[in-house]
Amino acid sequence: MTWLSATGVILRDLVPARLRREWVRCGHCPDRELYSLFRDRVREHPLRTAVIDDEGALDYTTLDAAVRKLAARLSVAGCGSTDIVAVREPDGRDAVIAELAVLALGAVVLPLRSGSDSLLDRAGVRFVIENGRVEGSSDPRRAAHLRPHPDAPARILVSSGSESEPKMVAYSHNAFAGGRANYLRAVHGGTTAPRDLVLVSLTSGFGSFGVPVTLCRAGGTLVLTRRFEAGAALRLITEHRPTQVFAVPAMWRRMAEHPLDTVDTSGLVSIVSSGDTLPPSTRDACRRRFGVRMIDIYGSSDGVNCHTTEPENGVGVPDPAVCEIRLVDGEICARGPMAPLCYVAAPELDAANRLDGGWVRTGDNGRFDDQGRLHVTGRRKRVVIRGGYTISPAEVELAIGDHPAISEVACVPVPDTGLGERLCACVTIRDGHSPTLAELTAFLTAGGLAVRKLPELLLTFPELPLGRTGKVCHRTLAGLAARRCPS
Template sequence: GPVRLPGRARARAVIAADPSDAVPHAHLPYLEAVFTFGAGAGPALSLTAPARRVFRPRPVDPEAPARILVSSGSEAEPKMAAYSHNAMAGGRATYLRALHDGDGPMRNLVLAPLASSFGSCGTSVTVAALGGTLLLQETFDAAGALRMIVEHRPTHVFGVPTMLRRIADQPPLDQEDFSGLRALVSSGAALPDATADVCRARFGDRVITVYGSSDGVNCHTAATGLTPEAGTGLPDPAVARIRITDGNGDPVPAGQPGEICARGPMTPLSYVADPALDARYRTPTGWVRTGDRGFIDGHGRLHVLGRIKQIVVRGGYNISPAEVERELGAHGAVAEVACVAVPDPDLGERLCACIRETPGSPSPDLAELTGFLESQRGLERRKLPELLLRVSEMPLGPTGKICRTTLAGLAARETQAIR
C-alpha cells in the first residue's frame, strides 16, 4: 500500500505529487509533515506557497544520509538503500561527469523516475552537484519524449532500453535535428544489439550503456565504446571498485564468472531499517553483493551475464535468460524480448520467450526462432525456449523496466491454456 515504504523508512516527511495522495499521519507514527504541489489540502502543505520563514541552510555532515534510493522491485520486495551526500555528489557525480565529452553544462532529459537509482542522476547530481539543466516528463510518453529532444535539445537522454526503442520507433517529426544530442544513455536492463542499432540509425553513433543499481555499483561504456568485446566498460575506482567472487565470497581469476561485488565512493551507507539485508548483501569489509553474475576479462573490462535469481532450472540444467534474450534480440522480427520461467510438472521449469514483434515484419513462430538461435547464433539446443508468447507491449514496472513478475504470470496463464 501507499504507506509501506514510508513506514519501513520511518519517514518524517512525505512529498506527494497531488494533495489527494497525501498519507494520513495516523498510518505513519514518525511522520511530521506532508508536502504537495498546488494549493495543498488537509494535512498537506503546499511547496509552491510563499515561505513562512526565511530558509537558512545548516551545516551538514557530508557522510550523513542524503537520500534513499529504492530498487525497482521487479523481482521481489523493493530494497531501500541510504546514500550519503558524498556518495551522491562524489561517486555518482563522477560517473555522470564521465559521460559528458563536451564543453558547457549538461542538459539532461531523464526519462527514468527520479526516485529510481538510474533517475537519481537527475535532481541530486545533474542540478545540485553539476549545475546542469534537467528536463522531465510527468509520465513517460515516447512521442512526447521525441518532441522534447527536438524542441529542447538535450545533450543526453537517459532511459531504459524499452523507452529508447519506443522513441526510436516513432514516426519522424518535421525538421528533426539531433545535432545537439551527444549521447543516449541506457541502463536498468541489458541493451539489446537491435535496439542499439535502431537508436544509432535514428539519433547518431553515440549510445552509452550503463550497468548500475541502487546497491551502489556502476560501470559504463563511455570510454570503451559499445562493442561486444568491451562488455560494460572499465570499472572506475573513483566511482566504485568491482570484483568477482565465488560462492564463498573469495575473488576469482580473470575470465571466471561469479557474483559481481562493488565498493567505493558510491557505496550506500546501509539498507534502511533492515539489518537482515545488510547481513545478506554486505560483507564485513564493506563490499556489496549485487546478486548479478559476471566476469572481468584480461583487459579489466566488466561483462554482465544477468541476475543470479533469474536462472531457469530445466530438468536440473541451468539456463541464463539473459543469454537467450541477447541472441534472440538479433532476429529482425523481434523488437523486444524477455525470457521467463514457466512452471512444469515434469521438468520443474521451461523457458518461455516473450516477444514484441517488429512492426511490419512477418510474424515468426517458435520453430523459426529456435532454428535461428541454433543455426545462426550457435545456441545449444538445451538452452532453446520451448514456449512462445507474443505481446503487443511489454508490461513495465514503476521504473520503466520490464516487469518480469507480471510477464511470468501472464506467460504461465497463456501457455497453460494452449497446452
C-alpha cells in the same frame, strides 16, 4: 556513522569511516551537503534555466524561491532534520521542488511513486509531500533544524521491484555529490552546462541523479516529462535540444523504431542507456537514428556503476572515483565513493548483501577480460531451472533480440508440474511479421544457442508491460505467462 530518525529508524554506514574520509582526501567527494551545493549554483547563474517540464521552464532563482516556500511549510508542520520525508509527486517541477525543500531542512528524501504505504511504514515516515500538499503533523517545537554532515543520509533509493519486492537503500550527500556525480561527469563528456532529458523516473536508481547531480553539482538544466511516449520524447529532443538523453533499453527501442520523420538531434552529445541489458540491435538502431555515441551504464540502486560506449566489449573499466569492483566467487561486488550506507529497516538484507569492509553484493555474475574491462554474465537470482538445468533468461533474450521480426523480448519462467519450470519468450513483433515458435527455434539453433536453453513457449504482446522505472516488469510478465500457459 549512525543516524537516528525522529521515529526510531536507525541508518548505519557499513562502509568504514576511514575509507569515506580517504575518498574525500582524494578529491572523489566534495564533503558538502547537497542543498549548500544547490545554493552555490543559484548564486553562480541565477537566471539559467534549471527545470523544463510539461508546464514550462523555471530558472534557478525562481526554483529556489519555491523550494524555500515549501521548506517553510514543512518546518511549520514540524518536520526537522531527523525526519525521513516521502515525496510522491509526478516527474516535473513539483517533484524537484519537494526534494530540494526536504534537503533544505537537512532531512532525508524518500522519493516514491503513488501508493507504497508499506514502504512508508518501514521507513518511519511522518510527512508526505503529494499534490503540492504536506501531509502529516507533529509538534513543531520539537523539530530540530541542523545542517547534516556530508556523510549523513540524504536520499533513499527504492529498487525497481521488477524481480522481487522493492528494497530501500540509504545514500549520503557525499555518495551523490561525489560518486554518482563523478560517473555523470564522465557521461557528460566535458559538457559545462549539461541539459539532461531524463525519460526515466526520478524515483528510480537510474534517474536519481537528476536533482542531486544535474542541479546541485553540475548546475545544468533538467528536462522532464510526466509520462514516456516515444513520439513525445522525440519531439522533446527537437524542442529543447538536450545534450544528453537518459532512457532504459525498452524506451530506446521504441524511440528508434518510431515513424516520426524529423528529429533535430544537433544538440545531442550522447545518449545514455541503463536499467537493463542493452541488446546490440537496439544500440545499432539508436546510433543510426541519433548519430551520436551511445553510453551503456551498468548500475543499480545498490551502489555499483561502470559504463562504456562499446557494449560488445563489456561494460567498461571500473573508475575508482565512482567505485572499485571485485569478483567474489564470480559475483560482482562494489565499494567506493558512491557506496550506500545500508538498507532501510532491513537488517536481513544488510546481512545477506553486505560484506566486511563495506563491499556490496550486486547479485550479478561477471568476469574481467585481459584489458580490465568488466563483463556482466547474468543475474544470480534471475534464472529458470528446467529439470535441474539452469538457464539464464538474459542470455536467451540477447539471442532472440537479433531476430529481424522481433522488436522487444523478455524471457520468464512458467511453472511446470514435471520439470519445475519452462522458459517462455514474451515478444512484440514488427509490422508484417508473425514468427512461430518453430521458426524462432530454428533461428536460435542456427545462431548456436544450446538446445537445452531454447524457449518452449512463445507469447506475443502489443507492448511488454513496464514497471515504475521504465524497465520491462518480469514479475508482471511471469504472471501473465503462467495464466496463458497453464502447466
